[in-house]
Amino acid sequence: MKTNSKFSLFMQTDLSSSDFKVLSLLYQPLIGIEAYAIYTTFYNLARKVAEIPHHIFFDMLNIKQNDFIKYREKLEAIGLLETYEKSTSLYLYVIKPPFTAKQFLVDTFLGTYLESEIGEKNLAFLLEIFKVNKPDTIECKNITKSFDDLYEFNTNELLKVNVDLEGRNGNTTKLIRDSIDYNLFVEKLPRALKTSNLFNENFKQKIVQLAYVYQYNVEDLVSIYENAHKGRKNITIEQINLQAKKYYEQKNKELFVKEKIANEDEALSIVPFSVIVDKYVTGDVINKSMALDTINDFISQNNIDPGILNFLVLFILKNKNGALPPVNYLNKVWESWRKKGVQTVSDAMQLQREADEYRKNNAYSKNNTKKEANEPDWLDEYMKDLFKKED
Numbered sequence: 001m002k003t004n005s006k007f008s009l010f011m012q013t014d015l016s017s018s019d020f021k022v023l024s025l026l027y028q029p030l031i032g033i034e035a036y037a038i039y040t041t042f043y044n045l046a047r048k049v050a051e052i053p054h055h056i057f058f059d060m061l062n063i064k065q066n067d068f069i070k071y072r073e074k075l076e077a078i079g080l081l082e083t084y085e086k087s088t089s090l091y092l093y094v095i096k097p098p099f100t101a102k103q104f105l106v107d108t109f110l111g112t113y114l115e116s117e118i119g120e121k122n123l124a125f126l127l128e129i130f131k132v133n134k135p136d137t138i139e140c141k142n143i144t145k146s147f148d149d150l151y152e153f154n155t156n157e158l159l160k161v162n163v164d165l166e167g168r169n170g171n172t173t174k175l176i177r178d179s180i181d182y183n184l185f186v187e188k189l190p191r192a193l194k195t196s197n198l199f200n201e202n203f204k205q206k207i208v209q210l211a212y213v214y215q216y217n218v219e220d221l222v223s224i225y226e227n228a229h230k231g232r233k234n235i236t237i238e239q240i241n242l243q244a245k246k247y248y249e250q251k252n253k254e255l256f257v258k259e260k261i262a263n264e265d266e267a268l269s270i271v272p273f274s275v276i277v278d279k280y281v282t283g284d285v286i287n288k289s290m291a292l293d294t295i296n297d298f299i300s301q302n303n304i305d306p307g308i309l310n311f312l313v314l315f316i317l318k319n320k321n322g323a324l325p326p327v328n329y330l331n332k333v334w335e336s337w338r339k340k341g342v343q344t345v346s347d348a349m350q351l352q353r354e355a356d357e358y359r360k361n362n363a364y365s366k367n368n369t370k371k372e373a374n375e376p377d378w379l380d381e382y383m384k385d386l387f388k389k390e391d
Helices: 017-045 054-061 065-077 101-107 110-118 120-130 182-188 201-214 218-229 237-251 264-270 273-280 285-301 306-319 327-339 345-361 378-386
Strands: 006-011 081-087 090-095
Touching (some): 006 054, 017 065, 065 081, 101 110, 201 273, 218 237, 237 285, 285 327, 306 345
Parallel strands (some): 006 090
């Protein structure tokens, strides 16, 4: 970071008194007073100034640059801040609202982490502060009116808006698939490796994504995490990605789908990427691990249904003779499909069948005679092979 660099601040929504209560009593014991001060100062500056020189901010809080980076990274790791480097002289900080008390204490690992830091007795004290008294309604009848009891509205369509609107915590993105028990994964890690990044929701999603792409179980992930941690105090998701790729090459799993699913849409939505790679990517295990790494990169860059992605990969492998090109190629094909309205597996299948039919009907041999368009549907052949039962 250059000494004359500047930064801009962005936030999704205003914070409430409940948010600050959670920040001061639950987050602050984990991130420390300094990181808490940076967060609250960011929040108060966010809608007041366009760009702020870093050195002015350091003077305001009476901190040094190295300390600022350390505290900023704590905010990032616990999910309160996202940092983007636009250039070496300009940074973008996105302020993330905190979890609710229930999310923090019950729905994530942060509650357990907090207990390990402040002790069971102090946690019990905090629980009393956040406890909510509910009315006893067991012997009561709920006579609350619903919307359609009083209003008449004859459409089920939701409003379509093309701008970003205020929202709550950004850590609610649905995972591509909950393929492992993440709690168990953290529990099985050696105590010395249980760092704060494990409680970052974005980090968790990347780990679960890896488990789904490579079809790893908890034990596999523990080994991968331990390997990535060797010789390091802290690790990044990129280092874990590298170890996941190496682990696949070493283990070279053979995976097959045992059940035959009649519906192609449903089938392509549940089949693991690793099955398609094992069956249809040509070459050795290194080629296959590189293909899975490409798929993992693509998932990180795109919000795409797993079934559509499976079909996209099958389509490209068919046309590239079993070689999966770099992620940029996948992005270009997917962007082309999106512009043509592909939103479901059925849409993708229909688009490619129409394209195949067009090519067949317009293909001429050297003597200018139209070729016979009686070749078998490639997808049907792939699906039969993909879902055939293995002995």
